[in-house]
Amino acid sequence: MSQLIKTNDQRYVRDEYSNALLATDREALEKNLKQIKTTNELKAVSKDINIMKEQIKNLDMLKEDVTEIKNLLLGLTEKKDH
Numbered sequence: 421m422s423q424l425i426k427t428n429d430q431r432y433v434r435d436e437y438s439n440a441l442l443a444t445d446r447e448a449l450e451k452n453l454k455q456i457k458t459t460n461e462l463k464a465v466s467k468d469i470n471i472m473k474e475q476i477k478n479l480d481m482l483k484e485d486v487t488e489i490k491n492l493l494l495g496l497t498e499k500k501d502h
Contacts, residue, residue: 422437431445443449 422435424433425436427434431443432441433444434441
């Protein structure tokens with residue numbers, strides 16, 4: 421395990437092994453994680469809405485097809501009756 425070295429800015433420490441600058445502000449980290457979670461949830465809801473819109477479009481097309489078939493059948497039965 422590498423050692424952490426204090427920096428001039430108290431919000432950060434430096435990892436001695438990798439020389440990475442690491443944030444130490446837990447509150448900011450938690451806020452950022454919460455924002456990421458919220459963003460991911462919104463993306464999931466948006467994706468679900470788009471899927472539902474596509475399904476509605478497909479149902480509308482099916483409804484039109486059924487109406488067309490119904491009208492064709494009615495036309496055939498009317499011709500048969502005459």
